[in-house]
Amino acid sequence: MTQRIVLHHFPLDPASRQARLALGEKRVVFEEVVVRYWEPDCGLDRLNPSGQPPVLVVEEAGRQRLVLCELTAVLGWLQDNYAAPALMGDDPADRAEARRLRQWFDRKFDYEVNALLLHEKMEKRLLGLGPPDMAAMRAGREALRRHFAYLEDILKTRDWLAGRRLSLADFAAAAHISVLDYFDEAPWAAFPSVKTWYMKLKSRPCFRPLLADRQPGMAPSSHYDDLDF
Amino acid sequence: MTQRIVLHHFPLDPASRQARLALGEKRVVFEEVVVRYWEPDCGLDRLNPSGQPPVLVVEEAGRQRLVLCELTAVLGWLQDNYAAPALMGDDPADRAEARRLRQWFDRKFDYEVNALLLHEKMEKRLLGLGPPDMAAMRAGREALRRHFAYLEDILKTRDWLAGRRLSLADFAAAAHISVLDYFDEAPWAAFPSVKTWYMKLKSRPCFRPLLADRQPGMAPSSHYDDLDF
Known part of the structure; x- marks a missing residue:
């Protein structure tokens, strides 16, 4: 079949x-x-x-x-x-943490960052809604730095976001952050643990197709597909 | 233990x-x-x-x-x-449908209805943000009618939202709609299949605690806890 x-x-x-x-x-x-x-x-x-x-x-x-x-x-x-590889640990606390962080990105991050920064930098261009609003961009960038600071705190003591193994939480975070990085909005320099975590993710085979994405008329940041940025 | x-x-x-x-x-x-x-x-x-x-x-x-x-x-x-009772069918198509509709309510309905209607009728009062904005209320009510029309279409041919058995999709829909019904915003009269479905849900033991909810200073609609409204 x-x-x-x-x-x-x-x-x-x-x-x-x-x-x-x-x-x-x-x-x-x-x-x-x-x-x-x-x-x-x-x-x-x-x-x-x-x-x-x-x-x-x-x-x-x-x-x-x-x-x-x-x-x-x-x-x-x-x-x-598709049981293997599992995208969550077996331990109930690890599973709870992976699910919590998935929702964090798909809801809180989406409301606080994407609705401003991604809307101004991408959606308005795709929809032909005119130039970005600078106040909205600024608010979005401030929110993004708060989220990076939160991730930095977590990643100082953990290999992956939900604990010792890669999980859906890492994919959720990386999916959102990689789009902002395409538009050169990720403040890597100030958050070294987040940068190290993202480098590990970037070098995984599953990530390669995303690094080849190019949206016509919107060039990615110079380091977007650089594994060692 | x-x-x-x-x-x-x-x-x-x-x-x-x-x-x-x-x-x-x-x-x-x-x-x-x-x-x-x-x-x-x-x-x-x-x-x-x-x-x-x-x-x-x-x-x-x-x-x-x-x-x-x-x-x-x-x-x-x-x-x-807690395996039993399962809150999704075993069939892959039923599971896909239950998950699709859960996300429909938690994202699309939340954006299109709650962000207007629930914000104006509940959040502004809880937060002391002044009287409701009538244009936002009107837009929220129109969106709610579109969602009810969509549910009516589905429920003309199905016992429950995702198919033949109760699922998380029904709980997602009922959770959102019951809050709007508390504020007397559910347009039951125009959507008989939705009303029948909601009556079935309302009479389940798990629903009873919700019908006893009372928020100080905000009386519920007269039919809110009526099983035969």
């Missing part, structure tokens, strides 16, 4: 990046379809009523067998079907 | 309500601590760095054994430790 797995995603969308990192780490072979999801005729809403990436489609014998809409469904399906 | 489980929550917070519904459905015995999480000295940030409810604390022999911060961690811990 031939199985074909297709990920519909946008390269600079943090949720899409989490899906790609998790699929890559689990060594799932998949094809990619890039969707410009903000364009009304992009067709993504025929797969996902919310119109949001990522969407993972599993086909068998040429027929759509499963449509996994939203990151939660993609990660849940991976957990149900 | 004595185990003590304490949920720190705010009664009209949709994420807290999801935690209570899931704990109730799994018949977990727990104590409750109500937190006014928007007050700087409420102390919740000593348990959860984000300062947000819900937080579930598991104590054994008088010692904090596990602190589960954020809804994701509470639900994940429940899934890891």
